[in-house]
Amino acid sequence: MTIYLNEVAYSKKIDDKTFSVGSMIIKEKKGHNHGAPTGDVITVMEKVSDKGTANDWIFKISSLSDKKDLTDEFNKTMPMTCTKCHSQYANDFVSDTFNKIRYKQ
Numbered sequence: 001m002t003i004y005l006n007e008v009a010y011s012k013k014i015d016d017k018t019f020s021v022g023s024m025i026i027k028e029k030k031g032h033n034h035g036a037p038t039g040d041v042i043t044v045m046e047k048v049s050d051k052g053t054a055n056d057w058i059f060k061i062s063s064l065s066d067k068k069d070l071t072d073e074f075n076k077t078m079p080m081t082c083t084k085c086h087s088q089y090a091n092d093f094v095s096d097t098f099n100k101i102r103y104k105q
């Protein structure tokens with residue numbers, strides 16, 4: 001798995017409770033990814049507001065091979081939408097795995 005952060009997301013300190021608006025987190029994972037309907041995909045989270053709900057983030061998923069946007073398909077066919085599943089994470093709706101990787105806890 002590879003995680004890419006833009007500068008805004010990277011500047012978040014471990015003690016900061018939330019990410020700043022403008023943060024982008026991109027995850028590339030080969031093979032089975034988030035149960036996505038097709039092969040290798042990237043997932044993107046972009047923070048667009050700071051109201052304290054998971055809707056502060058736009059979630060997108062696309063296939064790596066043809067860059068097709070699979071977000072609607074994912075949210076219609078999977079048991080849980082991106083937003084719903086990520087809304088359980090206390091760290092500004094970003095998973096606990098993220099902290100382990102970013103801050104090497």
Ligand code: HEC
Pocket residue numbers: 003025026027034043044045059060061071074078080081082083085086093094095096097098
């Ligand atoms: C059923 C729960 C679940 C759903 C649905 C889900 N995610 Fe995640 N997401 C996770 C978990 C758990 C991780 C960290 C571990 C991993 O990547 O395997 C993660 C990691 C991520 C990351 C890396 C940052 C982070 O939070 O660690 C991004 C970006 C991401 N997901 C975007 C999406 C997008 C876009 C969708 C919808 C297409 C989506 N997720 C759907 C559970 C979910």
